[in-house]
Amino acid sequence: MATRESLNKLKKNSLQRLAEELGVVFEKKTKEEIINSILNLNVPIHFEGSPLDTPHFTEVQYVSLDAEAIPDLPFSAIVRFMVDRQVQGRAVQNFRGLDRAAKHFEAGDVKEILMAKVNDSTIYFKAFCLASMKKIKYQIFISARCLEGEMTINHAYCQCPIGLAQSCSHIGSLLFALNSIKKEAENSCTSKLCKWNVPRQLNLPAAPLSEMNLRKAGSIASGGDQPIKKTIQFDPRHPDHRDTDLSALQALRDVFPNTGMACIWDIPERTPTPVSEVTVTSYVNPLETDLQKLVDLSESLHANILQPISEELSSFVEMRTRSQRNSPEWISLHKGRLTSSIFGDIIRAGEHPRSLISGILHGSSLQR
Template sequence: MDTTDQNTSLDDFLTWKVSALRDYLTKRGLTKDGTKSELAALCYSASVLKIEIIPSSFEIIKNNQLDYQNLLKINGQVLSDPLKIHDNWLDEKNGMKKFPPVYISDIVKYLSEKNTSGKMKEILQDYKIGKAYEYFKNGFLQEIFYHDIDARSKYCFLRAKCVPSQKIKEEEHDVWVCVEKATGEIGSSYCTCTAGLGGTCNHVAGLLFRVEAANKLGASACTSLPCTWKVPSKIKGVKPTKIKDLRIIKSRHGQSDSKRPLVSQSKSQYQPIPESKDNLDIFSAVLKKSIPNACIFKGFVTENVEETVTKPVSEDITAYTIQDIKTKCNDQTDFLSNMPKYSESDIQKVMFSTIGQSSNEKWHEIRSGRLTSSNFYEIHTKVQSYKKKEGVTFDPLISRLMGYKKLNPNIRSLKHGREMEPEAKLCYLAGMKKAGHTDVNITECGIFLDKDMTYLGASPDILVDCVCCGLGVVEIKCPLVQKCGKCTTFCSCCVPDYLYVDGTRYSLKKHKYYGQIQGQLAITGRKYCDFFYIYM
């Protein structure tokens, strides 16, 4: 007897036999000890709380099989089981150039869709700087194999083995991920570990981080395996070592590894003899380096010269759009003669409201119809061509200026530049500090409008200021450059020609970036522009 519903009362349960009550509780994993009245009360509580029957081993296996089959169904397409495909797998050396463009944004998107609970922030933090990234960095994840499925399929399989972190001599986990070839969007994943059916275990994330690292290095776009990329060797074991000789390594996504000995040099060389100068500042500096989060430092105010991330201001800036200005004019002459003049506060209002640039819808609205610095060179050359030959069409250029035609954001080169830009900004800041610039700061910005010719605009990548150089802008380029495949160390063989004249200095005067930089300086009113080309 096991059929109950929400209306089953305590009196109903009291009419049951003790064996039936115990059977009811056993099927739900509850204790079956006690008097009949106690058992009836437990059954009634389980009914009210809607505690489900624990499935049998056979039912669990059957449900797992159904869940696994569902992992192979992506957008209505049923794919073959990669664990049963034994032919046509490409190893990393031959398959890396076919790796899909998976970046951190794709990984975060996939994990967030798989984990819908309120603990998403905690989960993502763990994936980005925790155990999952360690699997990749420390070689627990083995060589990744690529499978094209077939020439017509929009998806591909990536497969690898991952060594268990706690029991490295046990059988390795099989991990696979299904990814869209063109966009890098992750469709499905699986691992043979306990949490593998969920698709978001640390082993799956470790595989994705390895693919992301290949894309960031430009390895997947090369025709040959780069010297900076190594296929991981199989972990055979961990050699014992003295505790004092241990090196603690903590890997963080987007940062270089931090290494420190368990016993620091200052500890090993410590002498219990009082210092001749008891300098509190020196003592606190050393203490803070060892224990930065100690309560004693809560009252200390420290300068932070790291990158300033400014959030966009939530204001209505519709009146500044070209479309709004156009509604108040009758024709082209009227439009140009009645263009409004903006004050400095107007310009700052628009700039702060459009921070985030391409990810901010207001930025697109303000930019639509304006002549922006990134298009100055093309506008100039198009006009010059028209002067020579009147049949030249402006339609494609106008379409782009108006925002009618937008580039596919998943184009590999665009996606690479977009994903690498945050790291490039940090590299620029670190380089400025290393070069000795005083109190250098970088800040995000939106679009700047020219105060007189308000149909002109410019969107620098970041703003920079320091005591020694003053106010400037930075234009960052992170192109996906194919490695030469010949040099064994960093080289400039494939760096664009506009960066070099006779291999000694750069010259942009005949390139579209020169017009972009000049436009940014003129419209922002800043003193200089650092053209930061990062070759990763």
């Protein structure tokens, strides 16, 4: 016998070939629907104690569940079917399955409940129940008999491995769901718990609420062809708190200067209050000015470089150029000058020492 676990391991094309061999219609069906159709072939045609003239579970047309069209299913009927029902002369006594069925129902595992009224006294129910691990769901069938305004269970079937025993927790969860549906229909609105209205899902990028278009896709402005843009200008803060008190935030930052929240508060820096104005006159060292003149004369090849150099200026230049090649002033002052370090190259030069002249004038040899 095929199980849901084994069928789930097959690919859809393999399931289609299997369905074709078994005579199951698979066109325009999803993989889950094909698996349900194959598993429904395992539903017994006749159950022990059920009327012989009732049709098969898969041969009737199911519609949405109407709570007003079904009688009440008392809790005693659930106990009689899950615990007191006789099988081969012995009571089922599936107390554990009854307890797990209540947990399935409370967790909301029962889905897509449908019904089919076979005749005046027989109603079929069909639903899905999620397995304990929530990865797969089993289809459940229940046959109920209506008698004197109450329902009793004839027989049931589930696609789980123990579904033929008719007392698994999935069948019990559907019985609990039928028991509660009738009670919810009879209760007034004031007897129900308050619930939030679940809004429709909007796939909108993150943005301020005032920039989001919350109007439905089909809404058109009157007399125009352009959709209406609905925006919300509501500020959820209390009116007394809508204006940011920067002084309070600044005081908080002064108390906790290293807090991590300061980076998102966007608090402007405090502007100090001027006490008095003082005029500051910049001072330039005259030796610095004389050094700059020497540098300018060295870089100007046509300038008159005969400038008197005092002993004080000479000491200042020596102090500023001690790093030699690493000093920009040292390099600038050597351009165009015949220093003692190149006298040997000048004496040994030929009649046309172009490279030596270029090195003296442009300082190309000073970086060696």
